[in-house]
Amino acid sequence: MLLAIDAGNTNVVFALFDGDEIRARWRIATDARRTADEYVVWLRQLLELENLALTDIDAVIIGTVVPRALHNLSVLSEKYFGVTPLVAGRGDAAWGVALDVAQPDTVGADRVLNVIAAHEKYKQDIVIIDFGTATTFDVADYDGAYKGGVIAPGINLSLDALVGKTAQLPRIALEAPEDTSVIGTTTESQMLIGIFWGYVAMIEGLVERTKQQIGRPTKVIATGGLSILFDQHTDAFDILESDLTLQGLLILYQRATKAS
Numbered sequence: 001m002l003l004a005i006d007a008g009n010t011n012v013v014f015a016l017f018d019g020d021e022i023r024a025r026w027r028i029a030t031d032a033r034r035t036a037d038e039y040v041v042w043l044r045q046l047l048e049l050e051n052l053a054l055t056d057i058d059a060v061i062i063g064t065v066v067p068r069a070l071h072n073l074s075v076l077s078e079k080y081f082g083v084t085p086l087v088a089g090r091g092d093a094a095w096g097v098a099l100d101v102a103q104p105d106t107v108g109a110d111r112v113l114n115v116i117a118a119h120e121k122y123k124q125d126i127v128i129i130d131f132g133t134a135t136t137f138d139v140a141d142y143d144g145a146y147k148g149g150v151i152a153p154g155i156n157l158s159l160d161a162l163v164g165k166t167a168q169l170p171r172i173a174l175e176a177p178e179d180t181s182v183i184g185t186t187t188e189s190q191m192l193i194g195i196f197w198g199y200v201a202m203i204e205g206l207v208e209r210t211k212q213q214i215g216r217p218t219k220v221i222a223t224g225g226l227s228i229l230f231d232q233h234t235d236a237f238d239i240l241e242s243d244l245t246l247q248g249l250l251i252l253y254q255r256a257t258k259a260s
Contacts, residue, residue: 003057003081004249005073007064008110009133012073014043015246016050016057022243024050032068036075043076057081061253063088063109063245088113088249092256098145111138112146113248118221118241119144120251125216127207128244129237131224133157135199137206139214150206155199155226162191174226176233200234207236 002017008030015025026046028034040054047053060077062085064070070087077085086093088109095112097119114128119140128138128149134157137150153161156174163171172188174195182197184190211218222230222237223244231237241247 001052001056002059002061002250002253003077004246004253005060005062005064005085006110006113006245006249007062007066007069007073009065012069013246015243015249016047016052017250020250022246024052025246030066030069032066032072034069034072036072036079039072039076040080054080057083059083059253059257060085061088061093061249061256062086063113063249063252065108065110086253086256088252093252096252096255097140098143100145101148107146108136110245111136111149113252114138114223114244115140115144115146115248116251117244117248118219120247121241122219122221125214125218127210127214127218127220129203129207129220129222129224129227130244131155131222131226131230135224137210139210142216150210152202155195158199159195162195174229176229196233200230203230204234204236 004015004017006013010030011027012030013025013027016023028042044054060081060083062070062073074085077083089095097116099107101107114130115138118126118128124142126140130136133154135152135154139147139149141147159174163169169191170188172191177192177196182193184193207220220236220238221241223241227240231240
């Protein structure tokens with residue numbers, strides 16, 4: 001089975017593919033100092049819960065936006081699975097799509113993987129909104145070329161900054177407000193309105209501006225952990241694809257092994 005590893009700024013997601021289907025997925029907080037030995041102790045226990053073993057993994061592909069994490073993840077693959085991992089965007093796992101931007105080498109792996117997966121499925125102009133540590137908007141045209149996008153602070157980062165840089169504002173839970181009112185009557189409700197409905201307004205405004213700039217029918221795809229929360233309160237998304245980045249890793253792996 002294929003182990004696809006998506007190393008993000010907040011979490012590292014491990015997904016075990018059995019063919020085209022995800023058999024299991026696990027996540028652990030990102031720590032570039034975590035060693036291969038630490039990873040394997042954690043992973044072995046989770047595999048056992050699925051009645052699986054390390055020997056069931058015969059291929060690994062890694063996508064990362066944390067360069068320092070790559071070494072230990074590669075050691076994990078070679079030392080404990082006996083395979084040299086593919087690394088998204090390199091060698092046999094090169095992107096295979098045009099990065100039509102001024103600095104293509106600086107585009108995050110997760111963003112390109114999202115574009116690859118979305119184009120494989122929809123093959124039209126696409127806007128992908130990924131709700132992660134940062135919230136990113138990525139645009140791909142009908143040929144699958146990456147055209148650029150937007151990087152905004154993730155909603156949790158915004159909330160942390162608001163609380164951390166003020167003396168009297170309390171920490172609040174991130175959730176949808178009870179109603180659609182944008183006039184809060186308590187400090188907590190005013191904070192939640194500002195964070196939540198302010199974020200919805202940003203999403204809707206940027207989606208509308210992006211569609212106008214593209215000028216052709218465009219599918220808007222939401223992904224990332226908090227996409228479900230916002231989907232219930234806006235019509236900006238056409239579809240949710242929760243595993244878009246992992247699907248991009250699978251596609252790259254399949255292309256690489258087919259080519260070889």
